[in-house]
Amino acid sequence: MGFESRKFIDLIQTVTSRWADWEPPTAINVGDYGLIDKDTGEFEWEGNLYTTKNTIGIDMTDEALRPVETEGEDKYIAKSWGAIAKKVDTAAEAEVPGIVSVALKVHFQFNCKKRAAALVMYKPRYITLPKDERIAKLLKSKHNVFEGKYIVTEVICCAEYVMYMSSTIPETFSVSLQATGPIALAVNAGGAASFTWSSEISHGTYSEGSESIAKYMPLYRLKKPRPSFWRLLDERGEEQIDHSIEKWEDVDPPWNPLDEEGEEEEEICDVGMNGEFDFLNDGYPDDNDDL
Secondary structure, three states: OOOHHHHHHHHHHHHHOOEEOOOOOOOOOOOEEEEEOOOOOOEEEEEEHHHOOOOOOOOOOOHHHOOEEEEOOOEEEEEOOOEEEEEEEEOOOOOEOOOEEEEEEEEEEEOOOOOOEEEEEEOOEEEEOOOOHHHHHHHHHOHHHHOOOEEEEEEEEEOEEEEEEOOOOOEEEEEEEEEEOOHHHHHHHHOOOEEEEEEEOOOOEEEEEEOOOOOEEEEEEEEEOOHHHHOOHHHHOOOOOOOOHHHOEEOOOOOOOEOOOOOEOOOOEEEOOOOOEEEOOOOOOOOOOOO
């Protein structure tokens, strides 16, 4: 499968509006800007807002402008259509108290003949771009650098993650996160326990990471200002438009719908009686079909 990264990313993006990082050990940070590689689906880094020099007096080291980090729930599970999380257990009782316990266990079922994707994170943390109007002013002051680029406004990071993409046959997939040592101490004291993933893989593509001192970044959000953001004032007169970060748009995939191998599907055309190319319709009459 030559486009497995793009297929996985597309499946997760469709249901979460976030982008999966096919290589979570690779750092993607809040404030990064760049584009998406159309062939792989991976982020092409060009720079970061916090290291870009500006001439309008905005101090990006100001504490109010720094990324905001918050703690999430015990688990984060993202799954595409066709993937069902049948059973989810957290902090199960240890067979040997204080020695080995199961921090998280998930059983997935994939019923359809199309690929589906699942992403599991344990103890995720959310890092977000602050909603400060000075950030919009920074972008506008260097429109020649930022216009047309995508901004990373959120990163979900963790120390333990699993990615799985099913094959094209019905299957099941189970994964559990085993902790050696007290889980509570690992969370509160940092590193009192070590974690290891254990899985039952059938036919799909599998990736994992577990390192107590690591900060994997499996999921991130890309935003872009609306096209009107870049217009000069005299082009829109006195019109007042809200260009705050909350109003920025999610970034859509730069490819056509993908087949099960991650390749772009071709648009099928038909040659009409007059020699012109017409797109095939779905066989049902509507307002755009000729009667």
